[in-house]
Amino acid sequence: MNPYDKLFPPKRITLSNGKTVEEKRSRTPLVLLILLIASIVSVRITGFNFSTIINRGNQFFVIFRKMAPPDTSYLPKIWQPLFDTIKMSLLGSFIGSLLAIPFAVIASSNIVRNRFVIAVVRLFLSIVRTLPTLVTALIATYIFGLGTLAGTTAITVFTFSYVGKILYEEIETADMGPYEAMEAMGFGKVNAFRYAVAPQILPSYLSNCLFCFEGNVRYAAILGYVGAGGLGLILNEKIGWREYDKVGMILIMLFFTVLIIESLSHYLRSKLT
Amino acid sequence: MIVFDHVSKVYQNGCKGLDDVSLSIEQGEFVGIIGLSGAGKSTLIRSINRMHEITAGELTVDGIDVHSLKGKALRQFRRRIGMIFQSFNLVTRTTVIKNVLTSFVPDLPFWRMLFGIFPKEAKITALEALEKVGILDKAYTRVDQLSGGQQQRVALARTLAQNPSIILADEPVAALDPVTAKQVMDDFKKINEDMNITVLINIHHVELALQYASRIIGIKAGRIMFDGPVEAVTDSVLDEIYGGKLQEEEA
Ligand SMILES: Nc1ncnc2c1ncn2[C@@H]1O[C@H](COP(=O)(O)OP(=O)(O)OP(=O)(O)O)[C@@H](O)[C@H]1O
Ligand SMILES: [Mg+2]
Numbered sequence: 001m002n003p004y005d006k007l008f009p010p011k012r013i014t015l016s017n018g019k020t021v022e023e024k025r026s027r028t029p030l031v032l033l034i035l036l037i038a039s040i041v042s043v044r045i046t047g048f049n050f051s052t053i054i055n056r057g058n059q060f061f062v063i064f065r066k067m068a069p070p071d072t073s074y075l076p077k078i079w080q081p082l083f084d085t086i087k088m089s090l091l092g093s094f095i096g097s098l099l100a101i102p103f104a105v106i107a108s109s110n111i112v113r114n115r116f117v118i119a120v121v122r123l124f125l126s127i128v129r130t131l132p133t134l135v136t137a138l139i140a141t142y143i144f145g146l147g148t149l150a151g152t153t154a155i156t157v158f159t160f161s162y163v164g165k166i167l168y169e170e171i172e173t174a175d176m177g178p179y180e181a182m183e184a185m186g187f188g189k190v191n192a193f194r195y196a197v198a199p200q201i202l203p204s205y206l207s208n209c210l211f212c213f214e215g216n217v218r219y220a221a222i223l224g225y226v227g228a229g230g231l232g233l234i235l236n237e238k239i240g241w242r243e244y245d246k247v248g249m250i251l252i253m254l255f256f257t258v259l260i261i262e263s264l265s266h267y268l269r270s271k272l273t
Numbered sequence: 274m275i276v277f278d279h280v281s282k283v284y285q286n287g288c289k290g291l292d293d294v295s296l297s298i299e300q301g302e303f304v305g306i307i308g309l310s311g312a313g314k315s316t317l318i319r320s321i322n323r324m325h326e327i328t329a330g331e332l333t334v335d336g337i338d339v340h341s342l343k344g345k346a347l348r349q350f351r352r353r354i355g356m357i358f359q360s361f362n363l364v365t366r367t368t369v370i371k372n373v374l375t376s377f378v379p380d381l382p383f384w385r386m387l388f389g390i391f392p393k394e395a396k397i398t399a400l401e402a403l404e405k406v407g408i409l410d411k412a413y414t415r416v417d418q419l420s421g422g423q424q425q426r427v428a429l430a431r432t433l434a435q436n437p438s439i440i441l442a443d444e445p446v447a448a449l450d451p452v453t454a455k456q457v458m459d460d461f462k463k464i465n466e467d468m469n470i471t472v473l474i475n476i477h478h479v480e481l482a483l484q485y486a487s488r489i490i491g492i493k494a495g496r497i498m499f500d501g502p503v504e505a506v507t508d509s510v511l512d513e514i515y516g517g518k519l520q521e522e523e524a
Contacts, residue, residue, distance in 0.1 A: 177362035181428075184324055185435060186351035186379045191386065195375050199364050 067248030092155025104167035148229035280330035290316035305486030355432030422453035
């Protein structure tokens with residue numbers, strides 16, 4: 001018997017005909033207790049302090065106020081980095097999503113029968129997924145030098161691991177009936193996949209790629225901090241110079257860009273399902 | 274002609290699917306295969322197009338040793354054999370015509386295969402196949418909007434478009450109501466008679482089997498218990514195929 005049930009014996013309910021049913025005690029109090037302990041421990045470890053937030057928190061509003069009015073004359077200098085940011089996320093999302101397909105296929109247990117191959121590919125995808133995008137971008141700047149190529153690479157790597165995982169899970173839930181029928185018709189495995197499985201997963205695949213792209217625009221905006229090009233570059237610079245009115249202008253542009261891209265992607269995704 | 278010569282099949286877990294099966298089926302026969310669940314009906318039918326591997330004996334189709342086929346030769350061999358499933362196995366998210374057209378895919382040149390662009394003759398053949406099973410008017414409907422009976426007809430049309438000489442059907446009407454089941458069986462009968470296609474059907478409904486097939490094969494525990502014309506099927510034969518299950522389990 002479960003130790004929890006021993007500690008808190010189940011409630012007995014007796015029916016009118018004398019039969020008894022045991023109802024186990026809820027686990028919710030235990031879960032809440034664990035959460036509370038975990039929160040206290042993490043506050044201790046991280047040195048999180050409410051008084052700091054209250055004392056220094058107004059500093060946030062000071063900076064915020066300095067951003068207004070934003071410096072509109074700075075706008076012409078923003079277009080290029082903004083364009084770079086979008087370019088990095090678009091290209092990175094595109095390449096990453098395409099790269100994810102072959103890997104996702106060989107990570108799917110209903111397509112590939114070899115357990116070892118599946119385990120290796122999944123492990124690879126997991127490892128890649130744990131790499132923070134900022135770190136990937138930093139590494140990429142060492143390889144490709146400063147600039148958008150490094151940023152694009154970082155976005156590609158992230159998209160690859162994210163879309164790859166979701167895609168193989170999607171493939172595994174596909175109905176394999178048509179695949180079987182096509183194998184019986186004389187299809188090879190690749191064609192059977194293309195004609196039986198692909199139509200089932202295509203809408204959700206595209207939807208996931210778009211969703212990932214949405215997030216990537218925001219990621220791409222901070223990659224400039226490590227020299228990987230885009231808005232982050234000038235954002236970092238202007239914060240450093242304490243030119244908060246220019247920072248305000250950059251943030252406004254970023255805000256509208258993200259807003260437009262998200263609503264566009266949202267619309268497209270609603271069309272897909 | 275399909276010839277089983279002392280064919281056995283033992284699954285990897287040691288389960289006997291087929292046990293020393295010998296039989297031969299002429300071109301154009303309509304064969305109903307009956308037997309209890311787990312008797313080996315599916316195993317029998319699926320070893321013919323090598324969806325299942327046999328583990329002993331020899332199985333030939335028109336003189337071709339099925340077990341020796343590999344890669345492209347196997348795929349080419351399968352082109353001549355149609356297969357129908359209980360669950361239809363169509364791509365439900367697309368249209369009827371696209372499902373039927375898939376039967377041409379293996380014969381397309383690479384670039385057409387990649388993009389799924391079909392020549393006009395293929396479309397005409399596909400539409401004619403739909404006409405044969407009486408659902409031409411549904412050609413551009415999405416499959417998930419069709420009833421079970423209509424879906425099984427689409428599957429039949431897909432198989433016909435393949436121009437097979439043999440059709441293997443694994444419980445094709447098990448998911449259909451009695452009336453629809455009869456209609457689909459009529460389609461099989463028509464195809465069998467008009468086009469001289471050999472039809473092998475696994476079927477749970479004995480009455481349907483007796484009504485449509487001209488030859489009955491009864492299996493029990495992987496062994497052929499009965500093989501003969503439908504007229505020779507008596508109650509004692511059915512008893513032998515379906516009955517005596519208890520003694521079997523005790524043994
Ligand atoms: N993949 C498999 N691995 C192991 N044993 C299997 C496998 N497929 C079938 N069997 C076994 O082989 C025997 C024959 O199975 P088969 O599917 O041919 O029966 P069937 O007559 O088609 O039954 P049903 O009417 O339920 O479809 C059964 O005992 C079954 O448990
Ligand atoms: Mg079966």
